[in-house]
Amino acid sequence: MTEHEMFKATIYPIDSDSNKVIILTPDYIFDEVKQDEAEQFIESVYGEEDFIDSLDQNKVHNIDTIVRVSSNQKTHIITVKTKVNGKKETDFLSIDNRERTEQFLQELYQYLKDDCSFQVKEYSRWTAAFKPLLALLIIIGSGVFLTWFAQEAQNGLSRTRVVKASVYYLYKAMAFIGPTGAIIISGIALLIGMAVLAYRVKNPPIMTFIKRNN
Structure with missing residues (x-):
């Protein structure tokens, strides 16, 4: 996980064998971004709008559209449900280990806490x-x-x-x-x-x- 202070953005590796990452900002989740493109974005080589346009739009999630996020603490898969113009969609994010997955969820909640609740539920x-x-x-x-x-x-x-x-x-x-x-x-x-x-x-x-x- 890499944090950059130029503006708030955190890079989360997808897995150790991939050169793709997830970028989390206060406004967006960018999924399956190539490592070099992520670094260029962080260094402000791209403007945010240009960067978004360069990506697969199915892999760009505006956090204001998120209605529910869930993850089993025994895995490192995150389920993200969004709603845009009345249309609901479900996507899955993968982060390389459980510790970073928890960090991602905590950081995401900080951006959403005014409108969302956070809950941990242990099933019998x-x-x-x-x-x-x-x-x-x-x-x-x-x-x-x-x-x-x-x-x-x-x-x-x-x-x-x-x-x-x-x-x-x-x-x-x-x-x-x-x-x-x-x-x-x-x-x-x-x-x-x-x-x-x-x-x-x-x-x-x-x-x-x-x-x-x-």
């Missing part, structure tokens, strides 16, 4: 398991339905039955994979869901939230 094992369990139930239900649907599809459409084009193509797809294929796909999804559940129960998250006040 049961709370951490809730969403994965719900996902497992959905997978099981979907698997049963798709297996039945595939069987019906292989039996063929009734000539007198009128269906929408989208349903027809679904029939064709399910007829192709058949009930065995549906069972295999559902089984793989179920195994993935069980692995996620086991991981969440074993490692319940400690979440940091920055939320815009209503």
Whole structure:
């Protein structure tokens, strides 16, 4: 992490193997900026507007548009949710280690504290398991339905039955994979869901939230 006093800006490395960084200023988050471009910006070779124009606009976040930031303290991934002209978007930032991630969140909150709240929430094992369990139930239900649907599809459409084009193509797809294929796909999804559940129960998250006040 590098701080520059010419104007308030902090550089956070994305990872040790990349030459790209994140720049945090009181007004913007610039993501996936090349190291040399970041240094030129910091040294005021670029004006801010020219610098913004030179970047991928999907990687420039005006902090006034941020509605929610969250991060699991056991990882170094940050989820940023923004809202621009009524359109909500979600982006993910990665900083090279957990300590710098925490520093980034603390600094970002200093810029947002007049309009946002800061919260750290430690999940219990049961709370951490809730969403994965719900996902497992959905997978099981979907698997049963798709297996039945595939069987019906292989039996063929009734000539007198009128269906929408989208349903027809679904029939064709399910007829192709058949009930065995549906069972295999559902089984793989179920195994993935069980692995996620086991991981969440074993490692319940400690979440940091920055939320815009209503």
